[in-house]
Amino acid sequence: xxxxxxxxxxxxxxxxxxxxxxxxxxxxxxxxxxxxxxxxxxxxxxxxxxxxxxxxxxxxxxxxxxxxxxxxxxxxxxxxxxxxxxxxxxxxxxxxxxxxxxxxxxxxxxxxxxxxxxxxxxxxxxxxxxxxxxxxxxxxxxxxxxxxxxxxxxxxxxxxxxxxxxxxxxxxxxxxxxxxxxxxxxxxxxxxxxxxxxxxxxxxxxxxxxxxxxxxxxxxxxxxxxxxxxxxxxxxxxxxxxxxxxxxxxxxxxxxxxxxxxxxxxxxxxxxxxxxxxxxxxxxxxxxxxxxxxxxxxxxxxxxxxxxxxxxxxxxxxxxxxxxxxxxxxxxxxxxxxxxxx
Amino acid sequence: xxxxxxxxxxxxxxxxxxxxxxxxxxxxxxxxxxxxxxxxxxxxxxxxxxxxxxxxxxxxxxxxxxxxxxxxxxxxxxxxxxxxxxxxxxxxxxxxxxxxxxxxxxxxxxxxxxxxxxxxxxxxxxxxxxxxxxxxxxxxxxxxxxxxxxxxxxxxxxxxxxxxxxxxxxxxxxxxxxxxxxxxxxxxxxxxxxxxxxxxxxxxxxxxxxxxxxxxxxxxxxxxxxxxxxxxxxxxxxxxxxxxxxxxxxxxxxxxxxxxxxxxxxxxxxxxxxxxxxxxxxxxxxxxxxxxxxxxxxxxxxxxxxxxxxxxxxxxxxxxxxx
Numbered sequence: 225x226x227x228x229x230x231x232x233x234x235x236x237x238x239x240x241x242x243x244x245x246x247x248x249x250x251x252x253x254x255x256x257x258x259x260x261x262x263x264x265x266x267x268x269x270x271x272x273x274x275x276x277x278x279x280x281x282x283x284x285x286x287x288x289x290x291x292x293x294x295x296x297x298x299x300x301x302x303x304x305x306x307x308x309x310x311x312x313x314x315x316x317x318x319x320x321x322x323x324x325x326x327x328x329x330x331x332x333x334x335x336x337x338x339x340x341x342x343x344x345x346x347x348x349x350x351x352x353x354x355x356x357x358x359x360x361x362x363x364x365x366x367x368x369x370x371x372x373x374x375x376x377x378x379x380x381x382x383x384x385x386x387x388x389x390x391x392x393x394x395x396x397x398x399x400x401x402x403x404x405x406x407x408x409x410x411x412x413x414x415x416x417x418x419x420x421x422x423x424x425x426x427x428x429x430x431x432x433x434x435x436x437x438x439x440x441x442x443x444x445x446x447x448x449x450x451x452x453x454x455x456x457x458x459x460x461x462x463x464x465x466x467x468x469x470x471x472x473x474x475x476x477x478x479x480x481x482x483x484x485x486x487x488x489x490x491x492x493x494x495x496x497x498x499x500x501x502x503x504x505x506x507x508x509x510x511x512x513x514x515x516x517x518x519x520x521x522x523x524x525x526x527x528x529x530x531x532x533x534x535x536x537x538x539x540x541x542x543x544x545x546x547x548x549x550x551x552x553x554x555x556x557x558x559x560x561x562x563x564x565x566x
Numbered sequence: 567x568x569x570x571x572x573x574x575x576x577x578x579x580x581x582x583x584x585x586x587x588x589x590x591x592x593x594x595x596x597x598x599x600x601x602x603x604x605x606x607x608x609x610x611x612x613x614x615x616x617x618x619x620x621x622x623x624x625x626x627x628x629x630x631x632x633x634x635x636x637x638x639x640x641x642x643x644x645x646x647x648x649x650x651x652x653x654x655x656x657x658x659x660x661x662x663x664x665x666x667x668x669x670x671x672x673x674x675x676x677x678x679x680x681x682x683x684x685x686x687x688x689x690x691x692x693x694x695x696x697x698x699x700x701x702x703x704x705x706x707x708x709x710x711x712x713x714x715x716x717x718x719x720x721x722x723x724x725x726x727x728x729x730x731x732x733x734x735x736x737x738x739x740x741x742x743x744x745x746x747x748x749x750x751x752x753x754x755x756x757x758x759x760x761x762x763x764x765x766x767x768x769x770x771x772x773x774x775x776x777x778x779x780x781x782x783x784x785x786x787x788x789x790x791x792x793x794x795x796x797x798x799x800x801x802x803x804x805x806x807x808x809x810x811x812x813x814x815x816x817x818x819x820x821x822x823x824x825x826x827x828x829x830x831x832x833x834x835x836x837x838x839x840x841x842x843x844x845x846x847x848x849x850x851x852x853x854x855x856x857x858x859x860x861x862x863x864x865x866x867x868x869x870x871x872x873x874x875x876x877x878x879x880x881x882x883x884x885x886x887x888x889x
Contacts, residue, residue, distance in 0.1 A: 286851030288858075380742050385827030385844075387640075387852025395641075410641025413852040421742055421838035422827030424848065428708070435713050436742055 251517075253524045256283040257290020257303035260389050260444065261324050261507040265303070267538040268531045275534075280527050287389055288413070294318075294510060300517075300524050302510040305389020306413060307489045313510075319562040320508040321488050321555040323528065325545040327445040327473035328394055328503040330456045333433050334360055335375060337454065340467065343368050345459035346401025346494070346502065352379055352440060353398060354405060355419035360438060368459075375438070381420025382432050382441035387413040390426070393505040394442045397493035401502075442503070445473070446543040460502045461494050468501055470545055476504035478548045488555070504545075513562050525565055529556060614869065621863035623856060632863060638829040638845075640853075645860035647867055649829050653839040654868070657746050657821065658814040660835065661753035666807055669758055673765035674791045689766070696759035704823035707752040708744075712824060715751075716743030720836050723747075738834040744826035746839045752820050757810035764809065768802030769795050808879035812872055818843035842868045 255265075262284035269280040285293070287304035294302035295316060308320055330344060344352075348364045351357040357364060361374045384391045395411040409415050423432040426443050430451045433439045445468055448455045457465050466472045479497035480490045492504040509528060515521035532555070536546035547555070559565045624632055624645065635646015672692070676685060720741040728737040772795055780790045796803065826838020827848055840848075842864045853861055 288852035288854050289850075291854065380740070385822070385848045387849040389852075410639070412640035414640050414849045416637060416639040416829050418830075420828075421740075421744055422848070423744075424822055424827070428823070431708065432744070436716065439742075 251520060252279045252281045253301075253520060253527060254281045254283075254299040255290075255301040255303060255509075255524070256285050256293040256299045257510075258287045258305045258389060258507045259284040260305050260326065260505065261303050263446075264324055264535070264539050264542050264544050267542065268527070268535045271534065271538065272527050272530050275530065276526075278523060278527070280524075286387065288387065291510065294512075297516065300511070300515070300520050303507055304510060305505065305507050306392045307487070307491070307508050308510060310487055310489065313487055317513050318510050319487070319513050319558075320510045321528075321558065322477075322482070322490075322506045322547055322551070323509045323531070324539060325473060325477040325492060325504055325506045325547060326543070327468050327470075327476075327501050327545070328390055328397075328442055328505055329445050329448045329468045330440065330458065330503075331430075331433055331443050331448055332440045332454045332456060333436060334377075334438060334454065337372060337374070339452070339454045340457065341369070341372050342454075342456040343459065343465055344456050346397070349458075350398045350402030350405045353381055353383075353417070353419070354402070354408065355381070377438040380436050380439040381417070382429060382436065382439050383417050383420055383422050384414075384426075384429060384442075385422025385424050389413065389505060389507070390442065390444060391415065393491065393493055394503060396491050397503045400494040444505075449543055458502050460498075460500050461496055462498050462500070464498045466499060466501055470540060470543065472499055472501035473504050473545045474548065475499040476501050477506065477545055477551065482551045483554050488558075506547075511563070521563065522565065525559060525563060532556065617862055617866040617869060621859060621866045623859040624863040627856060632860070633867075636831045638860075640849075640857050643856050645857065645863075647864060649831050650840050650842045650845045650864055651867060651871075652831070653746060653825065654815060654841040654843070654871070656835060657749045657753060657825070657839075657841055658811060660747065660750035661757060661814045662807065662811055664750065664754035665758045665761055665810060668754075669761035669765050669806075669810075670796075670803075672758075672762045673769050674787075674795065676766050677769040677795075678787055678791065692759045692762050695755075696763065700756065700817060700819045703752050703756055703820035707748065707820060707824040711748060711751065712743040715745075715748050716741070720745075720747075723836060735833055736835045738837070740838070741834075741836045742826070742838065744824050745835075745837050746825065747836045749821045749825040749839075749841070750835075752824055753814045753817055756817060756820060757814050760813060761806045761810040764806030765799075765803060768799040768806070771802070772798050804879055804882050808875055811875055815872055815875065816843055816868065818847050822847045842871075 262282065265280075265282050269282060273279055282303075283290075283293075283299075287302075287306055290299070290302040291304055291308065293299045303323065304320075308318065312318075313320060330349065332342065334342075342365075345368060348357060348368060351364060358379055359376055360379055361376045365374060392411060392413045395405075395409065395415050398409070399406040399411045409418060423429045423441075426447050429441050429443050430447050430453060433441050433443075433453060434451070443453070447453065448468070455468055457467050459465050475497050476492045476495050479495045479500050480492045482488055482490055488508065490506075492506055494502050495504070511521060511524060532547065532552040539546040556565075628635060628645065632645065633647055635644070636648045637644050637646050638649060639645075672688075676688060680688065720743065723737050724739060724741060728734045776794055776798065777790060780794045785793070821841050822844040825840055825844050827840050827844060828838040829840055829845070832839065846861050846865060849857070850861055
């Protein structure tokens, strides 16, 4: 009995002290979704906590699962690599805006070909992933790379086995440059690939490409940098050959028509501009327009405002591209209408 | 109290009320154990109900054609179960073909032939093998087995069996290392300790008299295993094999790493493929709407499949009673 009484008193004291502690800070701002944005969002959350003492708690569970949690109202914001449709936003009373950009790079492992040596254009890339171009010395590849000695070995196509925003953006690009791809395969976080085989996660893709001679795949830029993988240049929509760099990714985000689009629903693949990298990707943040807890929602918006204004350096350090200032101004302007911020 | 222990005065003890207390205690105990047992059944039913409800949109959209559909395409929102179900069945079947003879061999060695000093270490090694987490098998499979398969084993199979008519059809490229056969090998290693442990234990239940008589009559070890051990323990062996099969059917992590995740239908057993559990593990996080429902429908099929395996095992055990 004595033990139980002691325990009850202890629990009561703990509850009271927790309540007091909770009152002195605002509740945590919770979010869930895209794993693409996770490294930079975590970094921002650290900086934001140091600056304001407010805590942002993000679960990197995948875009689809993040939206599911948002709809179940277990988190304040969701983050997704695939923008929500106008109808879905309307139906659930949500608003979205782009938070970060990055580049997706075509990677390869061909004996005797160095990183950065190869050039692809949209049509040949679609041909390879459709299974129409099956050897590395195909005339189409030779024509694009007259100075590179290409072997006659078969091409092994590797793709992301798990559903991912990277796959969504890559297949979105192929759909834009190849009508045949659009008709036969289409674009989503996972598709039925006509050739090749899958590897799990970006790490799995990196490992598999390194292990498989004659392989080609696509992966986020930071993995190519970290693992010193082979990467290609690409011919963009303006017909110029560009290198994958943070500058060309930024050009893609800057040249996209954010202002003219409803709900910022722009996929930044195959965008215009001489310097534009053709396969860029963005992550959107989704919030309720009329949230149950307005203070928390405003807290989240304050965090994103901080990230737009002070977070560029963190983004660059992690090989991401911050949303250009011109675009973030448009976004914050839209908050007045969507969330009633001042 | 002192009086009672001396056994002198029973008249002060109310026998009826004590019996009543005991009866009540027994009843409470009965209902508590009943509740524990009922929880298992309820849980099973709850899982089934949730699976059926969440899978309903898929069956409403595709009807039963989901069961023989061969396309799995999120952009067109069209889903069929055949590639994943077939991959699950074939990979488990090959794994059993490899693991069962090996397990029986190990068990016979351990119970009949092994010198006493080796028995403990080998037995412990097998038990440790059973305790290795499946993610480890996945990683070792991806980093060690896949390159070996890609560079040596699969090219050899294509050059030899691949050239034989009819059977050769099952050994055709593409063979990038990951694939059904690789997954089957990993599965075989994973189920090996389970089948071995059960097989060894049931072999040990054979009465020494039977065994000694057989040896005494001049039987060889092979004849003892063939004519005494296996027939005598048939029920337990079937149980062990089915337990291994159940594990192989549902194994997720290790298979996801090495199966190659291809949802196209292919005849070759060395080419990349997919299984139900790998398909779910890969695409569940990003799936929504009809795709999510179809993944749950796949889960329901796996549930039914495992149930059938278990039912079949029970039936076979029942039949072998009459031997």
